[in-house]
Amino acid sequence: MRELGALVRMDWLQLVRNPTALFMVLALPFGLLLLQAYLIPGTRTPLDADGRTALDHFAAVALIVAAMSVALTNYPASIAGYRETGMLRRLDATPAGASRILLSQWVVSIGCLLLGMIALCVLEVWVIGVPAPQSPAAVILIAALGAMSLMALGSLIAAVAATVPIAYGAGALLFMLGLLFSGVWTPGPLMPQGLRDVASATPPGAMTQGIVAAWFDGELAAMTIVVLIGWTIVPAAFAARLFRWR
């Protein structure tokens, strides 16, 4: 734990002294949400018999976009940057260990993510007028499990990407797929059933559907939890195995 604490301190200090990455993480979901709320017409019109609007769905999607920004682009790029500059090689000469280095980034990234998600929820409920979650505990649980599954996917890139551009490139590809599965272009009932079924088996899709169900119906589906835990354990184990120091 002492070693992990030291690495977390190092990563945290580097982040707070260069917060551009953090700003970019929040800029995209905030921008997306504000566009939907105030500039794009018709987003407050009910999409189905439940009376749920596109904006309601975007309340969940914005959280997933924030999570994907951190987990699929910033975090892998940060580790790839360590690899590219030789910092990982330096750490390899110490007792730090690969799993602690990845875990330290998880702690810092998930910490940032939670702050970002809280800020987004405040904006959604108190400023934009999205109804408050029916089950805040279930929303938090799905958000936390979803963030971990996305971090595990990001770890696969972080484990092997030789340079920052490679990490950003691979991350951007997964990010675009994530946008599709989370329903950025086809919110809620507008997503075709076939795509919805595929999406529910992926971290961004399961996370969106799980948060929408918890937020608006107060429901927590066991299958969503199984999918998110599975997508955490398997990629994380592979990432620790594939990790390259140089």
Place this chain on the structure above:
Amino acid sequence: MTTPTVDVQQLRKAFGPTEVLHDVTFTVHEGEVVGILGPNGAGKTTTIECIVGAQRPTGGSVRVLSRTPHLDRGALRQLVGYQLQASVLPNALRVREVLEVFARLYRTPRDVSELMEETGLTSLARRFVGTLSGGQRQRLSTALALVGSPRVVVLDELTTGLDPQARLAMWELVERVRAGGITVLLVTHALDEVERLCDRVTVVLDGRTIFTGTPQEMRRLAASGSDERGSLQDAYVQLIERRGAVAEMGRK
């Protein structure tokens, strides 16, 4: 006869089809400062990486403190300090913060204030790493190699690119390290550095050890035993040229 602290025997290392180390053999005993010399691309850094366990040898054997580095890296990381050729450090951290972070990675860390005093970093404690000069970064890099109370420290091109004053400061630091009983492996191109600091020298050429002995013995060998008064620089160049020519003839 005591067991050598570092024992490298007929070390071979290949990357894919390319063998870069063919036969490297030398030993280092406790408390010694041993220099590893050789032209660029001779295999010095690969040898060092096998010693610290970052590379797995293709053949031969490496033992450090009676352990096999690539099999027992966990234990050796606590006992071997490594200062890399290019000192890569987190620029956004202050000098003291970097040392404190690295100290917490080890089971028996040095006192950070004491180490900063010893390495001349006290006045730089609050400076950001990104603002340090080349010499100051090297001092920090060396301090990081020492922060875990190592029994062996590997210094790779410690003074390359430093001005004369900074080099002198680094030499004095290595002398203090040696006085503390720590075994030092010094990879270098600088013959004046070898002359001042090293008890013994190993010369590597094209992945093979071509000489192991004291600096005085190197002079004698190069001068065929007749003249010990030539400079170490001359002796080294002669040795490399002579062995290089022999190797070239062998290849023809």
